[in-house]
Amino acid sequence: MAHNHAHPHDGNQKRLMAALLVTTLFMLAEVAGGLISGSLALLADAGHMLTDTAALLMALLAVKFAQRKPNARHTFGLLRLTTLAAFINAIALLVITVLIVWEALQRFFHPQAVTGGLMLVVAVAGLLANIFAFWLLHHGSEEKNLNVRAAALHVMGDLLGSVGAIIAAIVIMTTGWTPIDPILSLLVSLLVVRSGWKLLRESLHELLEGAPKAINVDKLKRELTQAIAEVRNVHHVHLWQVGEKPLLTLHVQVIPPYDHDGLLRQIHVWLHQHYQIAHATVQMEYQPCSGLDCELCETGAPHQQVEGTVLEHEHPHGAHSGHHH
Template sequence: MAHSHSHSHSPQPQDGNARRLLLAFAITAGFMVIEVIGGLISGSLALLADAGHMLTDAAALLFALLAVHFARRPPNSRHTFGWLRLTTLAAFVNAIALVVITFLIVWEAIQRFYHPQPVAGATMMMIAVAGLLANIFSFWILHRGSEEKNLNVRAAALHVLGDLLGSVGAIAAAMVILLTGWTPIDPILSVLVSCLVLRSAWQLLKESVNELLEGAPRAIDVGELKRKLNRALPEVRDVHHVHVWMVGEKPIMTLHVQVIPPHDHDALLERIQHFLEHHYSIEHATIQMEYQPCSGPECRLNELHAGHGHSHHH
């Protein structure tokens, strides 16, 4: 059974996320400048690739910080869910930035194969090692926040992980250049690192687009949820008009439930709510209880999709 663990938006986790993001942002932005200078001095594309990742990281962390700030704003009459969706939007922008930077680095690497550039291995090595240490520290800070299941902190951690791999690649390239003088290793490794980062970016892009398009969370199988609710509560005859989507990290749901007229309407409603919260961590559900069989084109559609015979049409 799929369990999605919901987390209440208490101020502590958000404050913790904000502190982690701010610290990681300071380290990343500071080191990005060092890597750009080092990459230009040594002529290393792998270092510049890493600096490119760090630039998007700094932007990613800044977006994430802003999103955490906006998520704290209470709902109002215009934004009834508050500003939580901004965190998803920030993750989406981060993913696109990563994809663009990756393509730019690959393009530059292809140019380097045709026109090899001299690379100062020793300078490259020093900066790559320092970059690795800075990235490990940033990743450690952010990874402590990942138990929040916050898409934004995870987005930022993914960026930093890409950087960490970039630094490892730059160190490896610097060693080969120092030992053999073979400079094509520099663009080769920058392409390899870019491919790893692209994979992470693609995953992030899929997740954030799913949320922006009001898609059901991956952890919740709507067909299975309907069948289980049907089996768990004998009074429930049919479940239809089910909509489930994410706002921030919270799943939200609306559904129509055809029931045998209960003695205690509120008690049955409470049992349905308890089922959704206990099995699927859905704390916010709007449930419409009906005593007549569902009629209308949507119901027939639901029957076709559900593929289980709980309809009571005559």
């Protein structure tokens, strides 16, 4: 299974590398074009592409580090680096957008001449480059990789910026009205802020050990109780995510089973099939927890134990290794 798991990382790495090359080249082209033509829209797009270059580089490094095997010091490996990179990317995107908005406001008070023809040529070339880069990254995000989505979001901001620059160039060439340049820069920046803020919240949620939004904990507890006859109650559930892996610990009060290991394996298989949770720690109990809600910080009497030992098993007899990707 480890062999299959490596392919998405390899695909993401190649796409990130190609997108990084394309973005870097056209960032330099837009900087030059913006300075020569005097277009803020081009410079705004180049500013987004500058953060794209850093974002893609961090994403590439994060994907590379995430492939390192777990060790005694980092038992989950370095998967969390991808989320951290997405968080930094979101902050960088918001900061650069604020700077562009500030410059756009200054342009209203101090208009500058803009060369529409050169602006249009560079903007069209930038649009094509951004479309290509976004296509690369979009096709690399089937596994809902937050880090690749972060990089794709940066490129989407550039794509919108290129469209704005093209519109501004056409208006300037046909009417000579230069305020359209900072106006469109301002509108594009505001659109990107919305997406950047969403990404910031998502990555921060994961860094704070929040439960994956795709999994409803209450629904999981209810369905597990209904699906397996021996399960009386599911409680003390803790769900979080590392990289793309959802992780789960829970207590399960059960009717004393004829085949203890078989029931434990059945619970693991159900979690994997219905919620794609391949790494779970299940504590089986024959009596209710001593606390009202069985809280993590509980300091009262210990839980009722099975045969004198608290059972905290992964998949027994090789079942864990078969389901843990």
